Amino acid sequence: MKYILLIYGDEQAWAGLSKEEMEAMYAGHNAYAQALTEAGVTFSGSELKPVSTATSIRFGNGGSKTIDGPFAETKEQLAGYYVIDVEHLEQALGWAEKMPGMNSGTVEVRPLA
Amino acid sequence: MFLSRIVENVVRTDGRRVLAGLIRLTGDFDAAEDALQEAYARAMAVWGREGVPDRPAAWLNTVARRIAIDRNRRDRGVDPPEELEAPPVVIEEEHEVEDDRLRLLFVCCHPALSPEARCALALRTLGGLTTREIARGFVEPEATTAQRLVRAKKKIREARIPYEVPPREKLPERIETVLSVIYLIFNEGYASTDAPSLLRPDLVAEAIRLARLTVDLLPDVAEARGLLALLLLTDSRRAARTTAAGEIVPLEEQDRSLWDPGQIAEGVRLLDDALALRAAGPYQTQAAIAALHVTASTPAETDWPQIAALYRALLRMMPTPVIEFNAAVAEGMATTLERALEGIARVERGGQLASYYLLPAAKADVLRRLGRSDDAAAAYREAIALVTNPAERRYLEKRLAECALALPPLRG
Numbered sequence: 001m002k003y004i005l006l007i008y009g010d011e012q013a014w015a016g017l018s019k020e021e022m023e024a025m026y027a028g029h030n031a032y033a034q035a036l037t038e039a040g041v042t043f044s045g046s047e048l049k050p051v052s053t054a055t056s057i058r059f060g061n062g063g064s065k066t067i068d069g070p071f072a073e074t075k076e077q078l079a080g081y082y083v084i085d086v087e088h089l090e091q092a093l094g095w096a097e098k099m100p101g102m103n104s105g106t107v108e109v110r111p112l113a
Numbered sequence: 114m115f116l117s118r119i120v121e122n123v124v125r126t127d128g129r130r131v132l133a134g135l136i137r138l139t140g141d142f143d144a145a146e147d148a149l150q151e152a153y154a155r156a157m158a159v160w161g162r163e164g165v166p167d168r169p170a171a172w173l174n175t176v177a178r179r180i181a182i183d184r185n186r187r188d189r190g191v192d193p194p195e196e197l198e199a200p201p202v203v204i205e206e207e208h209e210v211e212d213d214r215l216r217l218l219f220v221c222c223h224p225a226l227s228p229e230a231r232c233a234l235a236l237r238t239l240g241g242l243t244t245r246e247i248a249r250g251f252v253e254p255e256a257t258t259a260q261r262l263v264r265a266k267k268k269i270r271e272a273r274i275p276y277e278v279p280p281r282e283k284l285p286e287r288i289e290t291v292l293s294v295i296y297l298i299f300n301e302g303y304a305s306t307d308a309p310s311l312l313r314p315d316l317v318a319e320a321i322r323l324a325r326l327t328v329d330l331l332p333d334v335a336e337a338r339g340l341l342a343l344l345l346l347t348d349s350r351r352a353a354r355t356t357a358a359g360e361i362v363p364l365e366e367q368d369r370s371l372w373d374p375g376q377i378a379e380g381v382r383l384l385d386d387a388l389a390l391r392a393a394g395p396y397q398t399q400a401a402i403a404a405l406h407v408t409a410s411t412p413a414e415t416d417w418p419q420i421a422a423l424y425r426a427l428l429r430m431m432p433t434p435v436i437e438f439n440a441a442v443a444e445g446m447a448t449t450l451e452r453a454l455e456g457i458a459r460v461e462r463g464g465q466l467a468s469y470y471l472l473p474a475a476k477a478d479v480l481r482r483l484g485r486s487d488d489a490a491a492a493y494r495e496a497i498a499l500v501t502n503p504a505e506r507r508y509l510e511k512r513l514a515e516c517a518l519a520l521p522p523l524r525g
Contacts, residue, residue, distance in 0.1 A: 001273050088275035089225060094283075111272050 002085050002112040003092035008076040009105030011050055028100025036084065036095070045082035076105055083112065119165055120156050127170035129241050131177055133213035136220075137276045139181050142238065142266045148184065152177035214239070215330040216276045222291040223274050230265035231294045232301075233258055239326065240319045250316045251301060288331065292340050292396065295323045299344050317348055328383075338387035339397030346380035346403035349373040361508040365412035377407050398427045417447035434465040442475050453479050470499035474509060481516065490516035 017025065029047075036043045054070040070077070086092050089109070096107040128149065135145035152173050166172040221234040229251075236242045236250070248258040268274070279287040302316025324341040331337050353367035362368075384400045402423050409415040424440035438460045445453015457476050466472045477492035493513040500506045 088273040088277075090275050090277060090279065090283075093225075094280070109272075 001088065002083055003089070004110050004112060005045075005082045005084065005092070005096050005099065006078055006108040006110070007080045007082075007099060007102075007105070008108065009079050009102070010075070011077045011079060013104075014079065015050070025101040032098065032100050035098070036082075041095070042085040043082055045080065047080040048078060051077045079105075116157060116161050116165070119160070119169065120153060123156075123169045123173060124153065125241075127173065129239060130214060131170065131174045132238065133217040134174065135177055135181055136217055136238070137213050138178060139185065140276065141270060144181060144184065148177045148181035149173075151180050155180075212278075214326065215278055218291055218327065218330065219279055219287055220269060220274055220276055222287070222294045223269075224287070224290050225272060225274055226265050226268060227261075228294070228297060230261050231290075232298050233261050234265050235294055235323060236298065236316075236319055237262060239323060242315075242319065246315065250319075288334055288336070291327060292336060295320050295327065295340060295344075296396075298323065299347075303347065317344075317351070320344060321348065333390065335387045335390035335392040336394040336396045338383050338390070339394055339400050342380045342383035342387060343396050343400035343403055345376045345383065346400055346407055349376040349380065349407055355504065359504055360511075361504050363508075364406065369410065372407060377404075380404065381408065393426075393430075395427060395430050398423055398430065402427075415446075417443060421447040434460060434463055435469065437463075438466060438469075438472055438475070442479075445479065450479050450483050454483075468499055470496045470501075470505075470509075472496075473499065477509075477512065477516075481512065486516045 014025075033043070051070045056067040056069060056071055058065050058067050082095075084092060084095055086095070089111070092109050092111075096109050099107050131152075132145055132149055135148055136142055139145050139148070155176055156169070156173055160166070160169075217238060218235070221238055222231045226234065232251070233247050236247050237244065242250070244259050244262060245255050248255040251258065278284075298316055299320035302318075302320060321341070321344050324337070324344050327334075327337045328341050349372050350364075350367060352373070353362060353369070353371035355361055380400065381404055384397065384404055387397050387400070402420050405416050405420050405423070421440065421443040424436065424443045428436050428440050438457065441456025441460055442453055444456055445451075454476070457472065457479070460466060461472060461476075473492045473495035477489045477496060480486075480489035480492055490513055493509055493516060497506060497509050497513065500509060
């Protein structure tokens with residue numbers, strides 16, 4: 001069963017990380033990917049560029065309209081995701097808990113349909 | 114015709130165990146319940162014709178499983194095999210059955226479900242209550258409860274919450290969730306927020322039953338025993354808590370001969386067992402406080418210094434404003450009323466209990482004892498503005514009326 005792990009956090013805080021902290025963050029994700037591989041979990045994922053780069057198409061009134069921002073302005077932003085293939089929610093939550101670099105923020109776990 | 118009585122009996126004593134196994138087998142709450150219902154119907158027919166089998170529960174279990182498997186095959190377009198009406202009796206090992214119930218307990222109390230859904234699901238599947246009974250228990254429309262149950266079952270299925278005892282590293286957190294669900298059910302029954310009377314004994318009894326089940330399933334968990342002890346000790350005062358007319362009787366005015374000695378003895382014994390496991394926790398600590406209250410033969414003999422010490426310990430485990438408030442009151446009871454007043458004022462200044470009626474109620478009570486009728490009356494009015502339970506409101510109004518009469522203080 002595939003689950004998406006949506007990583008939400010304060011973009012500003014991430015942007016303010018020092019070079020060393022940033023490197024530690026990426027090293028954390030490399031190690032995480034390594035751990036997934038070693039556990040035999042098929043996965044994919046990516047970091048996202050900042051919300052300031054987002055463009056949305058809003059639908060309604062029989063048409064669509066281009067909006068210069070994300071789906072919703074929030075205090076925490078979607079910063080990246082993993083899609084992992086595991087047996088059940090318990091395992092997916094186990095991986096979500098191990099998400100590197102999370103001193104605050106949220107990882108939302110949703111099954112793929 | 115005693116057959117329906119016999120079937121009823123099997124349903125009551127073994128139905129939930131059979132259901133737990135069916136849920137594991139099918140991975141689906143509704144399919145499991147349907148199969149069990151069908152098995153009951155067949156039991157009525159077959160037992161009526163051929164007599165009741167030696168082990169009715171095992172018969173029911175086997176037939177229900179077969180029904181579930183056949184239906185699953187049929188749903189997937191595979192021909193069902195010949196249905197046997199008198200299956201061989203294959204009884205499962207007792208520990209396997211218990212494992213099923215343990216798994217189910219963790220599924221029903223999974224933190225991925227809302228607390229309301231956890232309570233409803235635990236009462237439905239482990240307690241065997243009907244949707245109507247649960248709705249009555251939580252004073253909500255039956256449709257709301259039904260919707261809650263449907264959503265919870267759907268989430269279990271769609272997000273694939275596994276029928277498993279959680280992994281070892283998550284067990285402490287998950288056990289805590291299980292215990293909190295039971296505590297929530299008890300509390301809703303014991304100090305209901307809006308029922309016309311104070312008590313909803315159905316929920317109290319169900320919570321105690323679930324706590325017993327948890328102790329059976331997790332015998333090494335001290336806090337499970339602590340919780341059961343807490344519930345039994347708290348509930349032991351039930352008969353004395355209200356008058357026949359449903360009016361509240363405060364602890365110190367209760368007729369202690371009405372307290373249930375059997376329940377107190379069992380609670381104290383459970384607490385001793387729990388403490389012997391040497392893993393202290395909030396439920397054991399609260400049970401110890403409850404034990405000190407119910408083992409005092411008169412209000413004056415209550416060991417307040419010990420209770421205050423336990424509240425201080427509890428506050429270290431769970432630093433919440435409500436416990437800080439209780440600790441302050443206990444401290445005052447152990448020393449002087451003035452100190453209680455200071456402690457309550459300190460919590461009040463913290464501002465986190467602004468809508469908690471028990472705070473002004475306790476303040477009023479202390480002021481009344483100090484003979485400060487006018488201040489007490491003001492505090493009672495504050496409490497009345499916040500209270501939701503009608504019986505509690507009537508009690509506070511009665512006290513307020515006494516203040517207005519400016520009676521001399523009952524105690525100095």
